[in-house]
Amino acid sequence: xxxxxxxxxxxxxxxxxxxxxxxxxxxxxxxxxxxxxxxxxxxxxxxxxxxxxxxxxxxxxxxxxxxxxxxxxxxxxxxxxxxxxxxxxxxxxxxxxxxxxxxxxxxxxxxxxxxxxxxxxxxxxxxxxxxxxxxxxxxxxxxxxxxxxxxx
Numbered sequence: 411x412x413x414x415x416x417x418x419x420x421x422x423x424x425x426x427x428x429x430x431x432x433x434x435x436x437x438x439x440x441x442x443x444x445x446x447x448x449x450x451x452x453x454x455x456x457x458x459x460x461x462x463x464x465x466x467x468x469x470x471x472x473x474x475x476x477x478x479x480x481x482x483x484x485x486x487x488x489x490x491x492x493x494x495x496x497x498x499x500x501x502x503x504x505x506x507x508x509x510x511x512x513x514x515x516x517x518x519x520x521x522x523x524x525x526x527x528x529x530x531x532x533x534x535x536x537x538x539x540x541x542x543x544x545x546x547x548x549x550x551x552x553x554x555x556x557x558x559x560x561x562x
Contacts, residue, residue: 439509439530442516447471447487449524458504459530477503478530482512487513487526494523500533510539 434441439456443449448470452462460477472484476499480486490497496514503509509530516525 414543441471441528442525443471443487443493443528444516445523447484447491447525449474457529469504477510478509479504487528490515490526491523500537501530507532509533 433451433453436453437455438453439459440453441449441456441460441462442451448468449462449466450461451467458461460474462474471487476483480501482501486497489495490513492556494515498510498512498514501509501511510533512529512531514527514529515523516527518524
C-alpha cells in the first residue's frame, strides 16, 4: 500500500513539474479562474504582463487592477462560463501594445466547466506590420492617381 501511494505521489509530482515547466515555457500570459471567478493560477508571463503577485491567487478577478482596458471583462468571462462559448477580441495595454485576448471555459477531465482561462497573445508586431502595409498601399494608390500617364 505504501509503495503504491509513493508511486502515485511521484507521478503527481512529475505531472505538476511538467505543467509548471510547460506554462513557464510557452511565454503566454495565462490566468486561470475558478467558477467563482477567483484567480486560481497564472503563468510567469501573466505575472509580468499583468502585474500579478503570488498573493493574488484566490482573489476575485474584479479586485485586480488590470493593465488592459477591457470593457466589462467580468461580464465577458461570466458569459463564457455560462454559455461555454469562447470569446476573442483585440485589446491594447496602457503602453499601446496590441494583444489578442482569448477567454475559454476551463474544462475538467470529466468535461465539467469549472471556471475560465484567460490568455493574452502578443500580436503587436503583426498589428504594426498590417498598419504599415495599409499606409504603404494607401500612399502608393495616392501617388499613382497624382502622376499622369502612369498605369497601376
